[in-house]
Amino acid sequence: MKGSIRIGSVRGVTVRAHWSVPLIMLFFAYGLASRTLPRYTPGLAPAAYAVAGVAGALLLLVSLVVHEAAHALTARRAGIAVRDVTLWALGGLTRMDRPTTARAAFAVAVSGPLASLLLGGAAIGGSAAVDAALGWRVPVAVLGWLGGTNVLLGVFNLLPAAPLDGGRVLQAVVWWRTRDRERAQRAAGRSGQVVGIMLALMGWVAFARGVPGGLWLVVIGLFVTGTTAAERRWAQLSTALRGVRVTEAMTSPVIAGPDWLTVDRFLSEVAAQAGHAVLPLLDFEGRPSGVVRLNRLAAVPSGQRQSLRVRHVATPLSQCTLAEPDELLISILERLGSGGGLPILVMDGGRLRGIVTAHDIDRLSKRHTTDPDDGTTPPDGGVGHQGIDA
Numbered sequence: 481m482k483g484s485i486r487i488g489s490v491r492g493v494t495v496r497a498h499w500s501v502p503l504i505m506l507f508f509a510y511g512l513a514s515r516t517l518p519r520y521t522p523g524l525a526p527a528a529y530a531v532a533g534v535a536g537a538l539l540l541l542v543s544l545v546v547h548e549a550a551h552a553l554t555a556r557r558a559g560i561a562v563r564d565v566t567l568w569a570l571g572g573l574t575r576m577d578r579p580t581t582a583r584a585a586f587a588v589a590v591s592g593p594l595a596s597l598l599l600g601g602a603a604i605g606g607s608a609a610v611d612a613a614l615g616w617r618v619p620v621a622v623l624g625w626l627g628g629t630n631v632l633l634g635v636f637n638l639l640p641a642a643p644l645d646g647g648r649v650l651q652a653v654v655w656w657r658t659r660d661r662e663r664a665q666r667a668a669g670r671s672g673q674v675v676g677i678m679l680a681l682m683g684w685v686a687f688a689r690g691v692p693g694g695l696w697l698v699v700i701g702l703f704v705t706g707t708t709a710a711e712r713r714w715a716q717l718s719t720a721l722r723g724v725r726v727t728e729a730m731t732s733p734v735i736a737g738p739d740w741l742t743v744d745r746f747l748s749e750v751a752a753q754a755g756h757a758v759l760p761l762l763d764f765e766g767r768p769s770g771v772v773r774l775n776r777l778a779a780v781p782s783g784q785r786q787s788l789r790v791r792h793v794a795t796p797l798s799q800c801t802l803a804e805p806d807e808l809l810i811s812i813l814e815r816l817g818s819g820g821g822l823p824i825l826v827m828d829g830g831r832l833r834g835i836v837t838a839h840d841i842d843r844l845s846k847r848h849t850t851d852p853d854d855g856t857t858p859p860d861g862g863v864g865h866q867g868i869d870a
Contacts, residue, residue: 506537543633555584571637585648603627746790802824
């Protein structure tokens with residue numbers, strides 16, 4: 481996720497934090513210090529409430545890390561490759577390959593809510609123990625708030641709405657019963673849209689009745705609705721392209737330009753004849769060196785176009801998506817995360833064979849599309865997955 485930085489690792493899994501995390505932690509710390517603690521233990525100095533509020537927010541952040549780490553470590557035990565974990569305003573994102581079995585998918589999905597429920601129970605139990613043994617009101621309040629929040633997080637995440645964990649659980653169950661992964665994903669998507677709309681309506685009604693927290697529920701509901709719609713489209717694309725090889729989608733022969741040309745020469749000698757928005761580049765030895773987007777060339781000031789080489793405006797090969805002709809197209813797209821990183825340069829023996837653009841994928845998917853609910857199951861294809869917990 482863009483705008484995130486590495487904050488540590490859990491058993492080799494990199495943990496990142498999005499820039500929105502400090503903002504949401506400040507929101508929780510303020511709510512705990514200004515409302516929850518003063519009601520439960522009145523009469524303390526504002527500084528005491530502030531310190532306790534920050535401590536509670538930090539403990540909640542640790543709880544979110546544990547929730548996501550449960551997903552990641554369960555996936556690893558199931559043999560699923562895990563890339564990293566990113567925390568953000570609405571929870572966390574665990575990037576991993578898609579599970580290859582419904583059983584593994586179920587275990588990965590349910591592990592996060594179970595971790596939150598266990599943490600919630602432990603915090604509530606700790607609150608009761610501190611109250612009975614020491615009677616320290618502030619730790620009792622902070623632990624009680626932390627426990628209740630974790631229980632709420634665990635229960636909320638079990639709602640049958642992708643990208644919530646409950647949607648993943650529903651998808652795993654439908655997958656196990658129907659033996660059809662994409663059909664299960666579509667079912668979870670439909671459920672998610674219904675739940676998302678209901679959450680948004682409930683939040684709006686609560687907000688209209690004077691409950692400020694209802695607006696937060698509206699945001700979550702709209703997020704769930706939008707994400708599930710995208711997942712349904714991705715499931716339809718996966719069904720349409722299942723079994724399709726990269727060579728079937730690529731444009732070949734491909735028009736490529738020398739990377740040593742200046743921007744103005746490239747625009748007049750290469751781009752004008754190509755008719756494409758993105759073009760691959762070749763070095764002096766005829767090997768691919770990257771890709772360039774024409775809108776980036778057009779943005780170069782006119783005074784620099786006669787001296788600036790096009791390779792200095794291009795995306796280098798090291799940052800491009802590469803594929804071999806016989807690879808499954810859907811496997812490449814899943815690795816990119818639903819379409820990021822296009823175009824795809826098709827390589828064979830170090831030489832450029834072709835290029836796959838978004839237009840190529842759209843054209844091929846329309847050609848292969850069947851009715852998603854007609855029961856047709858195309859041949860099996862590749863795997864890949866992004867998991868989200870809101």
